[in-house]
Amino acid sequence: MDDLMAQGMRYANQALLSGCSAGGVSTILHCDEFHGLFPSNTRVKCLADAGMFLDTVDVSGRREMRSFFNGIVRLQGSGRSLPRSCTSHMDKTSCFFPQNVLPTIRTPTFVLNTAYDVWQLQQSVAPRTADPQGLWSKCRTNHAFCNSNQLQFLQGFRNQMLDAVRGFSASRQNGLFINSCFAHCQSERQDTWYANNSPRLGNKKIADAVGDWFFERGNAKYTDCPYPCDGTCHHLVFRGDH
Known part of the structure; x- marks a missing residue:
């Protein structure tokens, strides 16, 4: 970052920090730090795509993602770089979860996420380690094979996602999709970002919603109804179990 600032980024009139997946997590964790690099008259905002990794219970009753993040904190010492606004009142592992940092972010931020994030479905909600009998193997690769009990479990995950952003979305400066x-x-692929058949909420494509938020053209908070109501989705289907 120091190199980019030295090459002229410090003179920018507008700056957007964005990232997807692990990059989305980092965007949330370092958003205010990024903002602090610029003069007060620079418009600085953050876009986190698919970064809302939740501290959720998996299908076996364990917290796979918490165990993973705890290992990062303990082995890599990365807790030192977490926002003090969170670590001042929570343990470092908890502060790796964006849901615990979002309430403390001062910089305008846009959260873009799917309510049924397939990476989390495969790695933290129903990972193979929590499913030794393979009851979730088909559901993990193709949502069309999820049975009614599995869909009910995933609706609970969606509810956790919405609860995690409820306070965040109340702020006028923030955006949500x-x-x-x-x-x-969904921001790194043209077919989901801004194509003729891109996903929409309120007749807004993702790129339109983000643009409205960044340039402050109006409301930019969109939350979908539960699956399977949305016919504009570009669902991901995998060939093998992950």
């Missing part, structure tokens, strides 16, 4: 798709990282 949470659609009920089985997908991951």
Whole structure:
């Protein structure tokens, strides 16, 4: 970052920090720090795509993602770079979860996420380690094979996602686009970002919603109804179990 600032980024009139997946997590964790690099008259905002990794219970009753983040904190010492606004009152592992940092962010931020994030479905909600009998193997690869009990479990995950952003979305400076798709990282692909058949909420494509938020053209908070109501989704289907 120092190199980019030295090459002229410090003179920018507008700056947007964005990232997808792990990059989305980092965007939330370092948003205010990024903002602090610029003069007060620079418009600085952050866009986090698919970064809302939740501290959720998996299908076996364990917290796979918490165990993973705890390992990062302990082995890599990365807790030192977490926002003090969070670590001042929560443990470092908890502060790796964006849901615990969002309430403390001062910089305008846009959260783009699917309510049924397929990466989390495969790695933290129903990972193979929590599903030794393979009851979730088909559902993990193709949402069309999820049975009614599995869909009910995933609706609970969606509810956790919405609860995690409820306070955040109340702020006028923030933006939100949470659609009920089985997908991951929608800003990096043209077909989901801004194409004729891109996902929509309130007749807004993702790019339009983000643009409205960044340039302050009006409301930019969109939350979908539960699956399977959205016919504009670009669901991800996998060939093998992950």
